[in-house]
Amino acid sequence: MPPAIRRLCLVVDIEAYSALDHQAQHQAQARLARALTAAVRAAGVPHSPLRRGVIRQNRGDGQLVLLPAGIDEARAISGLVRGLAEAMMGVNAEAPRLRLRAALAQGVVQVAATGYVGKSIVDACRLVDSAALREALAAAPERDVAVAFTDDLFRDVVIHGFGGLVGSDFRQVDVVEERKGFAIAAWVSRPDLVPTAPPAEPRRRWSGRAVAVIVTALMVLGAAAAWSLTHGGGKAEVVTASSPTGGPEARPKPPERFTFFDTGVQLDRCVELRGSGLVPPGHELRLYAEAGEFFYLTLLPAEVDRDTGTWTFPQVIFGPTPKAGVPITLYIALIPERESRRLTDNFDNQYAFRELPRRVVATHTFRRSADNGPC
Incomplete structure (x- = not known):
């Protein structure tokens, strides 16, 4: 028991x-x-x-x-x-x-x-x-x-x-x-x-x-994780990207002021992701995970503390992986609040994109653990 x-x-x-x-x-x-x-x-x-x-x-x-x-x-x-x-x-x-x-x-x-x-x-x-x-x-x-x-x-x-x-x-x-x-x-x-x-x-x-204190659920399919394991998963190169509603634009180099916090510990199935960077009023941060040919969006935006210049995704849920050590690259995009709300409202119809939004402000590659237990 x-x-x-x-x-x-x-x-x-x-x-x-x-x-x-x-x-x-x-x-x-x-x-x-x-x-x-x-x-x-x-x-x-x-x-x-x-x-x-x-x-x-x-x-x-x-x-x-x-x-x-x-x-x-x-x-x-x-x-x-x-x-x-x-x-x-x-x-x-x-x-x-x-x-x-x-x-x-x-x-x-x-x-x-x-x-x-x-x-x-x-x-x-x-x-x-x-x-x-x-x-x-x-x-x-x-x-x-x-x-x-x-x-x-x-x-x-x-x-x-x-x-x-x-x-x-x-x-x-x-x-x-x-x-x-x-x-x-x-x-x-x-x-x-x-x-x-x-x-x-x-x-x-x-x-x-302002009430949107967030819990997020990130849908990364086991099949996509297996694709990443098979084809390699280092830090992504700069590629041409576009906003879900905008035209193509070269993905800019992430500004240094936006940074993922990385303790060096492999990511479990359910994690809290944090970082620093000042989010301007009227904008929100959205998290995307690269797996296979797609970028998977989280359901809701980050919880932002403008007083300390930090942000948090309280609960990110990854799909199962074949084994520990699978690399997974995450991206933070700065999106206007109205567009971010549209992404949330339309999440049931589309949560996987072939391209990223135009304003990617931070990217980092983590390693997955073998922990596939429930949150």
Whole structure:
């Protein structure tokens, strides 16, 4: 049996997801990914050496998020709740408006053949689908998020006011599903009260794409990696390239101010990629990976810190490789914000390009490890 590790579990679900058409569902999932990344960041996890322990598993119209063991749960819980609410304010600058149900539980989980198992996961999933939480969201049309806690988590953390959460903002309910043999005491958002403001630091103001704190998924096929292994994979030569919407132009030599950070460690399947370089307002950084004859795009742009002149792709997911040591060349392109948004919106239709955008500002060749495990 794999190790059993106690974790904080968050499950979210998009309200009325099935009413959206295909394109709107695709965009909704991308917007949800941005909101969850912002919430995890607000929980303080990205600033911890345990960050790589964050696990995210898709649930169709929602996600399961497992936070690492050993974190400050009081800070993490309040950060998740408030961070998710704030992120949804920015996400909903776009139409259609998205509304979420969110449930939190704590307990031992284990990795299994197709995902993760544990009572806490079952509890959170049942709560997020419960009539009580659906009613709480329906009764508060001005809110973007309704939240539920298991009784033990509420009494451990929320009732004591950690992180500015206030117990009176929630009401106790009994969630019972006789057909599934499930019954649990829980606490859900009270629709008749305005959530109490946190006593500490002020809430951030989010607008448009400023909320796009990013999780990225890079699709590099195993077949393309095998092609790279067969045909060699040194640092790429300067070639003629073009923007996905622009004309041909010689790829410029990457300016020195844009640089990949390289610790010398081979890249696992799931990595965080960081670097330096000042991104001008109105632009975003996009990541491309060269494999075979194509350049594979990440789903979303980098998270940029203009104060320190650094950028981060929090979670880049590579496809499986035949063996360790396969070279993979990555490119950073500086793209206008509007064009970057178009790339994200059209990602389901096109994520592989034969040419790079015209403004490639950094390139670096890494080596892949043999680690093909899940994120």
